[in-house]
Amino acid sequence: MNKPLLAGAGVTLVALGVAPYFIGSSVHENVNAAVNEMNEQAVYSAEVLSYDKGWFSTTAEIKLAVDFQALVNAQNVDAAEMPIEENPSVTATLVAHHGPVYFGDGVGLGRVHYTVFIDGDKLREYVQWDAQQPIYRNEGVVGLFGGLSYADVIPALSATNEEEGFTLLFSGYKGEAAPDGNQTLYTSFGESLSINADEFSMKLSNLSMDVSYDGNMVEAFKGDLFESKVKALIENMEVTGLEAGETVKLENIALVTDTEIDEDSNTANVYVEYAIDKVTGPDLEASDMVLGVALNNLDVDFIKAYQDFSNTSLLVPSEEVPAKMMEFIEANLLTQLKAEPELNITKLKATLPEGSFNAYANTKLVGIDALPGTMEDVAYWVTHLLADAQVTADKAFAQSVASGYMMGQLMATPQAQNMSAEELEAAVEQQTPMILSTFAQQGLIKETENGYETKLVLKDGKASVNGTPIPLPFAPQ
Numbered sequence: 367m368n369k370p371l372l373a374g375a376g377v378t379l380v381a382l383g384v385a386p387y388f389i390g391s392s393v394h395e396n397v398n399a400a401v402n403e404m405n406e407q408a409v410y411s412a413e414v415l416s417y418d419k420g421w422f423s424t425t426a427e428i429k430l431a432v433d434f435q436a437l438v439n440a441q442n443v444d445a446a447e448m449p450i451e452e453n454p455s456v457t458a459t460l461v462a463h464h465g466p467v468y469f470g471d472g473v474g475l476g477r478v479h480y481t482v483f484i485d486g487d488k489l490r491e492y493v494q495w496d497a498q499q500p501i502y503r504n505e506g507v508v509g510l511f512g513g514l515s516y517a518d519v520i521p522a523l524s525a526t527n528e529e530e531g532f533t534l535l536f537s538g539y540k541g542e543a544a545p546d547g548n549q550t551l552y553t554s555f556g557e558s559l560s561i562n563a564d565e566f567s568m569k570l571s572n573l574s575m576d577v578s579y580d581g582n583m584v585e586a587f588k589g590d591l592f593e594s595k596v597k598a599l600i601e602n603m604e605v606t607g608l609e610a611g612e613t614v615k616l617e618n619i620a621l622v623t624d625t626e627i628d629e630d631s632n633t634a635n636v637y638v639e640y641a642i643d644k645v646t647g648p649d650l651e652a653s654d655m656v657l658g659v660a661l662n663n664l665d666v667d668f669i670k671a672y673q674d675f676s677n678t679s680l681l682v683p684s685e686e687v688p689a690k691m692m693e694f695i696e697a698n699l700l701t702q703l704k705a706e707p708e709l710n711i712t713k714l715k716a717t718l719p720e721g722s723f724n725a726y727a728n729t730k731l732v733g734i735d736a737l738p739g740t741m742e743d744v745a746y747w748v749t750h751l752l753a754d755a756q757v758t759a760d761k762a763f764a765q766s767v768a769s770g771y772m773m774g775q776l777m778a779t780p781q782a783q784n785m786s787a788e789e790l791e792a793a794v795e796q797q798t799p800m801i802l803s804t805f806a807q808q809g810l811i812k813e814t815e816n817g818y819e820t821k822l823v824l825k826d827g828k829a830s831v832n833g834t835p836i837p838l839p840f841a842p843q
Contacts, residue, residue, distance in 0.1 A: 393424050393462050393478055401428065408677040409433045415457065424462045431455035456484050466510060477508040493534075495521045506543070513545030518554075531564035541575075549593075552577040565607045572601035591634050591669055596623045614647035627666065633705055634669065635662045639713065651719050658713035668702040695741070703734040711755075721763025721817075727755035745827070748838065753824040760817040768801045769794050809834035 397414070404412035415427040431453045462480040486493075486501030495501060499521045506516025520539040526532070541554030556573040579594035600619040606612070622639040639658040645651065675694045679687055708730040715724040730752045738746040759767070772794045776782050782790060802818070805811045809832050811818045823830050829838055 393464065393480075394419060397426055397428070397460065404430070406677075408680045422464055424460070424464070426460045428458045428460065429455055430458060456486060456488070458482055458484050477510055477512070479507050481505045493523050493525045495523045509545065514550055515544045517542045531562075533560075533562045535560045539573075546578070549578050549580045552579070563607075567604075567606045569604045570600050570602070572599075574599050574601075591625060591627060591636075591664075591666060593627050594623070594625050596621070598622075612648045614645065614650065616642055616645050618643035631705075632666045633662075634664045634666055635660065636664060637661075637712075653717045654722070655716040656713045658711070660708065660710040660712050662708035662710065663705045664707060665702045665705045668698055668705075671698045696737070700734075700737055703731055703737075706730060706732050706734075718763065720766035721760045723757065723759040723763050725755070725757040727753070729753045748824070749827045751824055753822070755822045756819060758814070758817065758819040762817075764802065764811070764818045765798055768798045768805075772797050772801055 394417070397417070401412040401414055404410050409432055411429075411431045411433060413429040413431075415429050417426045418424065432455075433453050460480060460482050462478050464478060466477065481503070482505075483500040483503040489501060493501075499519075501523075502518070502520055504516055504518040506514060508514055518539075518541045520536075522538040523534070523536040525534040536559050537557035539554060539556040541552060543550050543552040545551075552575075554575045558569070558571045559573065560569045561567065575596065575598045577594065577596045580592055598621045601617070603616040603619055605614045605616075618641075620639070620641040622637075622641070624637040625634060627634045637658065637660045639656065641657075642652075642655045644653045645655070671694070675690070679690060682690055708728065710729065711725070711727040713726065716722065731747070731750050732752055734750050773790065776785075776790060776793060785793070802811070806813055806818075811820050812832050821832050827838070829836050
């Protein structure tokens with residue numbers, strides 16, 4: 367028998383036997399770190415109720431709570447108005463099987479195979495679901511090289527309050543995550559959610575979310591920035607009862623976010639987009655609606671400081687918040703301003719029965735090395751502001767806007783009091799082309815092949831519209 371081979375096999379077996387213990391220790395460290403991070407948040411708390419660490423597996427129970435009482439006390443709310451006998455809490459149970467070869471419900475390779483579930487038994491008084499299932503379950507594997515894959519589930523839920531005429535039905539939710547290089551890809555889907563009350567109802571169908579992120583859920587909970595892309599979609603939404611039982615329908619409601627971090631400059635760019643394919647309702651119709659907003663050159667240290675301030679301010683009496691805010695601004699804002707932040711509306715468009723329009727606006731603060739004497743110094747901010755914007759509209763939409771403007775002008779005159787609705791509409795229709803022509807002659811709008819456009823530029827404290835200088839209501843120093 368080959369002795370080196372036997373020795374090698376023995377070392378391997380010893381390593382496989384000893385490794386689970388040390389991996390189990392890292393589970394303990396991660397649990398403690400997560401609990402500590404939770405307790406650093408102002409209104410959340412976590413407490414390890416039990417922790418049983420074995421050689422090959424670990425079981426822990428962790429109590430998670432929201433400190434509503436502290437919030438109520440900080441905001442000076444009368445306890446009689448919002449009685450809170452006990453802060454709401456749930457208990458999460460963690461069962462982890464240590465690798466590199468793990469056992470348990472199954473056998474496989476990985477650093478840790480875990481299951482986290484929340485029974486939620488205290489919630490059954492208010493919400494009903496399958497008695498054999500927890501209200502939340504997450505099962506996954508941390509790979510040998512750190513990649514995370516998991517599946518999580520929320521079962522179908524229902525809630526009813528006959529006294530208030532309220533019902534809630536939720537089809538349930540399923541999600542899956544898998545590693546992709548340095549990122550984690552997560553997809554989830556829920557079939558439907560409906561809420562019904564005496565005078566209001568809302569129905570949503572086909573809710574989905576696609577996420578890719580380079581970070582962890584503890585960072586997300588803390589509000590820390592990390593690179594991620596999110597797309598959340600509601601295929602159909604129907605709301606009834608906003609006014610006289612009328613119904614509004616929305617199709618393909620989308621929320622998109624994209625966060626990128628430049629470690630060299632310690633800045634982040636955050637993009638948020640809202641979009642709705644179609645909206646219909648009484649006296650309401652619109653399609654192809656999009657709003658995209660980009661926040662660029664955000665100083666990461668400033669964002670962290672703001673998160674800390676935001677958390678602590680929750681427990682500060684409301685009358686003290688403005689003063690605390692000024693302290694925060696004086697201590698931290700200059701760092702952000704030196705990074706030359708941008709707020710850009712990259713997309714703003716819609717198609718209405720009256721026509722369609724499209725717009726964008728870019729703004730950036732530059733050349734700031736000191737805060738102004740007073741934050742209300744408008745001239746100071748304008749001096750350091752770079753801005754350009756453009757609005758384009760087809761002829762139908764431009765005429766509709768001009769008609770509305772003209773109607774407002776007429777209604778402000780004494781003569782309008784003696785005019786019928788038909789006479790007012792006739793006067794507006796006659797004068798609308800003149801208004802558009804006047805605006806064009808003044809340089810406020812420019813006629814194009816398909817409609818009209820307006821371009822605005824602000825630089826060095828001076829503004830222009832379509833290349834024509836316009837006076838500002840204040841003089842930069």
